[in-house]
Amino acid sequence: MRYRFLATLLAASLFGTAFSQAATLTPEQRFRTLGDFSGQKPGRPARDVSGLACMPVGNGAQRCLLINDEGSFAQFARIAENRIAPDATLPIIGTDASSDTLGQPPQGICKMPGRFAELDGEAVAYADGAFYVAGSHGCSRKRGEFRLSAFHLARIKVDAEGAATGKVELTYRLSDMLRAAGPAGSFFGRGLMDDNGMNVEGIAVVGDTLWSGLRAPSLGSRGVLVGASLKALFAPGHAPATEAPRVIEMPAGSNRGIRDLAPLPDGRLLALLGPAQEQALPYSLMLIDPAKPDAALALGDLPARGDDKAESLTVLPQDGKGLAVLIGYDGPKNGHFESYRLPLGPR
Numbered sequence: 505m506r507y508r509f510l511a512t513l514l515a516a517s518l519f520g521t522a523f524s525q526a527a528t529l530t531p532e533q534r535f536r537t538l539g540d541f542s543g544q545k546p547g548r549p550a551r552d553v554s555g556l557a558c559m560p561v562g563n564g565a566q567r568c569l570l571i572n573d574e575g576s577f578a579q580f581a582r583i584a585e586n587r588i589a590p591d592a593t594l595p596i597i598g599t600d601a602s603s604d605t606l607g608q609p610p611q612g613i614c615k616m617p618g619r620f621a622e623l624d625g626e627a628v629a630y631a632d633g634a635f636y637v638a639g640s641h642g643c644s645r646k647r648g649e650f651r652l653s654a655f656h657l658a659r660i661k662v663d664a665e666g667a668a669t670g671k672v673e674l675t676y677r678l679s680d681m682l683r684a685a686g687p688a689g690s691f692f693g694r695g696l697m698d699d700n701g702m703n704v705e706g707i708a709v710v711g712d713t714l715w716s717g718l719r720a721p722s723l724g725s726r727g728v729l730v731g732a733s734l735k736a737l738f739a740p741g742h743a744p745a746t747e748a749p750r751v752i753e754m755p756a757g758s759n760r761g762i763r764d765l766a767p768l769p770d771g772r773l774l775a776l777l778g779p780a781q782e783q784a785l786p787y788s789l790m791l792i793d794p795a796k797p798d799a800a801l802a803l804g805d806l807p808a809r810g811d812d813k814a815e816s817l818t819v820l821p822q823d824g825k826g827l828a829v830l831i832g833y834d835g836p837k838n839g840h841f842e843s844y845r846l847p848l849g850p851r
Contacts, residue, residue, distance in 0.1 A: 529789070529804040535830065535841040538589045541581075544574040544622070553832050553839030554705075555628035555764065556816040557635060558583060559666055566821065567666030569594075569635045571625035572834075576653065578625065578637055580666065583820075583830075588841060596637055596658050596672055597623050606737075607677035608744045609652050613693025618649030623656060627717075627764065628816075631709035635660040638716065641682055641692075642703035648695045655679050657714075659738060673738060678704075678716065680745035681732040688728045688751065691721040697781055706764035706817070709734070710771050713750070715794075717762030722780040727756030729765075729773075729794070754797040756790075759783050764817040766829065774829065775800075776817040787814040789829070789846070803846055811835055 541550035550572040558568035565584040572579075576598070580591035600620055601609070624640040639654040659673040682702060683692045694701035706717030712735055718728040731750035739745075756762070756777050764776040773794065778787040789803040806814055816832035816839075826845050833840040 527804045528807055529844050531807070531842040532828070532845050533586050533843055535583070535586045535588050535843065537838045537841070538587055541570060541572065541579055541590045541838050542575070542577070542593050543572070549837045550574070550579075550839065551835060551837055553834045554626050554815045555637070556581075556818045556830070556832055557628040557630040557766075558818055559630055559662070561821045562664070562666075567662075568818070569628050569630070569637070569660070570816075571623075571628050571637055573624050573626055573640070574622060575625070576623045578628070578635075578660070586843070590838075594660065594668060594672070596625065597653055597656055597674065601652055602674060604674065605656065606673070606675035606739070606742065607680065608742060609676050610655055610679040610683070610693065614643035614650035615648035615695060616650070618644060618647070618651040620653045621651050622653060624651070624654035626703075626705045627707040629707045629709045629714070629765075629767075631767070633661060633663075635662060636707060636709060636714065638678065638704050638707045640703050640705070641679060641716075642696050642701055642720075643693065645696050648698075648701075650693070657737060675737050677737045677739075677745040678714075678732060681737070681747075681749040682716065682730060685728065685730045685749055686751040687723060688718060688721055688730070696720065700780070703761075705815075706762050706776065708765035708767040708773055710767050710773075710794075715765055715767075715773065717765045717775060719761040719763060719778075720780040722756070722759050722761050723753065725755060725758045725760075726753040727760065727762050727775070727777065728753055729762070729792070729797075731794070750794075752792075752794055752797045754790075754792055754800045757785070760785055763787065763813075763815060766817045766819045768819070768827075774803075774817060774819070776814055776831070778814060789817070789844070806831060806844075809833055809840070812840060 558566040705719040763778040791801040812833040812835035820828040
C-alpha cells in the first residue's frame with residue numbers, strides 16, 4: 505500500500521502537481537555502527553550526529569564524511585551493506601581564527617560576543633572530488649552569542665580513494681550570500697529561539713552551485729534554499745562575496761524548515777524537513793526541483809522516535825529497486841541510522 509501511494513505521488517509530480525498530503529514511511533532496515541564516532545571529549549562517543557555525505561561506491565563500499573555539531577573536526581567512515589565503520593578524524597578549524605580563511609568575518613550580529621569555540625558543524629556534501637562542511641552560520645542557541653567558529657564553510661579535496669589531499673580550505677563568504685538572501689537575509693545573525701534567526705542545517709552541491717537549506721527562518725509556511733556559486737565562495741583573497749545568491753522558497757509547513765539536503769543525479773534535491781526551532785512537529789521527506797519549487801512533492805513523514813531528531817539525509821547506491829536513502833538521528837550514542845526505500849523514477 506505504501507509503495508502504491510508513493511508511486512501515485514510520483515506520477516502526480518511528473519505532471520507538475522504538488523501534494524501536501526504525506527503518508528508515514530516505514531524503515532527498511534537499521535544500519536549497525538562498527539565502533540565509535542568521536543565525540544567532543546576524547547574517549548567519548550558522539551551523540552550529536554548532524555550530517556553525512558558519501559562518495560560513489562568503490563570496491564564495494566562508500567567512503568563518507570560525518571560531522572557532529574559538538575566538535576571542530578569531521579570524521580571519515582565507510583558504509584558497506586548495512587554497516588557503518590568509523591575511520592580517522594580530520595580537523596576542520598583550530599582553536600583560533602585562521603588568517604588564511606577566505607573573505608571577511610561577519611560583523612555586528614547576534615546578541616553578544618562569544619569565544620571562538622566549536623565549528624557547530626551541521627551539514628556535509630560531496631561533489632566532484634571534494635567534501636564540503638558547513639557550520640550553522642547562526643548565533644549560539646542558548647545565549648545568542650556570536651561565535652566566529654560557527655561561520656565557516658570548508659572544502660576538503662579528496663583522491664579517488666577518499667583520502668584528503670592538501671590543506672582544508674576555509675571561507676567566510678557563505679555569510680555574505682546568506683545576508684543577501686532576500687526576505688530571509690534579514691534574519692541572519694538574529695536569535696535562533698526567540699527571533700526566528702537564520703540557521704543552516706543542510707547543504708548540497710549541484711554543478712557550481714552550493715545549496716544551503718535553512719532550518720530557519722520559517723517564512724509563513726515556506727522553507728528557504730540559498731544557492732551560492734562555489735567559484736565565488738572560494739575565490740582567492742579576502743574580498744567579501746558580491747555575487748547575488750539564488751533564493752528559492754518552497755512549501756514546508758508552518759514552523760518547519762530544512763534539516764538536510766541530498767542531490768539526485770538529475771539536479772533535483774531531496775530535503776529532510778523538520779521543526780524550525782524545537783516545536784513538536786513531524787520530520788518528513790520532500791522532493792524539490794529548483795526549477796519548479798512550488799511543485800515540491802511530499803514523500804512521507806518519518807515515524808516518531810521519541811526525543812531523537814532526524815538530522816542527516818544520504819542517498820545510498822541504486823540497486824534497481826527504487827531509491828534508497830539513509831536517515832541519521834542524533835541523541836543515541838553514535839547516532840541511529842536507518843534506511844528508507846523511495847520508488848522514484850526519472851524526471
